Amino acid sequence: MEGLCVNQAAQPRRLYVHTFGCQMNTYDSLRVQRLLAQDGYALTTNAADADVIFVNTCSVREKAEQKVFSLLGRLRRLKWRKPSLIIGVGGCVAQQLGSSLLERFPFVDIVVGTRALGSLPNIVRSVRSGAPRVAHLPDQDEEGWRELFGQTEAWVTDVVAPVTVMQGCDNFCTYCIVPYVRGRERSRPSREILQEVQLLVEKGAREVLLLGQNVNSYGKGLQEKTRFSDLLRLLAQETDVVRLRFTTSHPKDLTEDLIQCFVDLPQLCPHIHLPFQAGSDRILQKMHRGYSAEEYIRKVELLRGACPEISLSADVMVGFPGETREDFQKTLDLMRCVEFDALFSFRYSDRPYTAARLFPDKVSEQEKASRLTELQALQAAITLKKNLSEVGRTREVLVESTSKAGRGQMSGRTPQNRIVNLEGSQALKGRLIPVTITEAYAHSLKGRPVLPLRTSSGIGA
Ligand code: SF4
Incomplete structure (x- = not known):
């Protein structure tokens, strides 16, 4: 998402936000917008007008990281033209590279880690008044959620509003950088989420999208005993939200009580994003995913049995180290069997810290590209068939x-x-x-x- 386009009141200071990556980053960018609005910053969609530029980054895939570097390179010119401009970088790349970002990009003023967004207004204020450039990367979460409450005039929302309910991941899939840059799983208390959802609804949101890296394992570490299904029921019963969705779910944590929510809660949209990543059990095991292809298909059957109208989307990866043509065929077989309504497909790339970067038998880029093309052609045909079946409804x-x-x-x-x-x-x-x-x-x-x-x-x- 580029430039959150809202609230352009006649304020003397302007904020430009550029967001890379997932919806959780979109949510964090909204938080930055709300936090800095309290200091009088109005949003601009033009980086050249900004007094503060905040780049919210993603390092889940190599390509996303390269796009961040390329944008930062382009921002250099703005800083030359306007030396008072403050440039801040947050998100996963900031967490991963820390102060080395300040060395590599000498025009960047602020680097904030994924656990420190709540400190951003203070840091901006101190850099504005002459404090040195800073990289702030605390190990623990700082107070970050509650500062938003009581500041309702700074809240803006769209028809669809994201709300992060948990962060981090304990799964350590062998290809994934998330547990290293976002930390271990922690959930927000349900009452706090309820308060935020109701506030968003009062501000005009009709649909709320609940977010978490592993949203259906919500509740770990909370004193209250609340499962994700309990949270959904609470929001459906005690707020005026019209539509609820959630993402991303892990297949191994898709429980029967959660599936039952699709039957019981009219607010819960019949759609689930359930990444499967590969169709070969050998590769799933090497990925440390915690389920087999058969178990995945069984969960899909349970979902469709409970809610025949449900649509399914997923993530899949090609070219994981050691993936043979035979393994790849099993991925295509699973796709033919499930017939996803939509699919997000990626080539494997080595990411820092992960176990898979050290695995042997890397698949060539050429072979990955060819597998991706084949897979996407198959999915395009399935998606079109599904879309055509909607005509007349x-x-x-x-x-x-x-x-x-x-x-x-x-x-x-x-x-x-x-x-x-x-x-x-x-x-x-x-x-x-x-x-x-x-x-x-x-x-x-x-x-x-x-x-x-x-x-x-x-x-x-
Ligand atoms: S479940 Fe696996 S892929 Fe998803 S965030 Fe956690 S480690 Fe990454």
């Missing part, structure tokens, strides 16, 4: 924003998380409306709102 769409598809169109999502473009104006934003699907494409649907849309309060369902 009427789905409830939450209208989120203007569409990228062209003028006079708005965009929203079905409960199954499919993007639908439809003709309409900004007046539809935030409305839940029944839409008949008329056309299907590779990545989206087109639909026609079912009339009548007019209500006593305007246009809407």
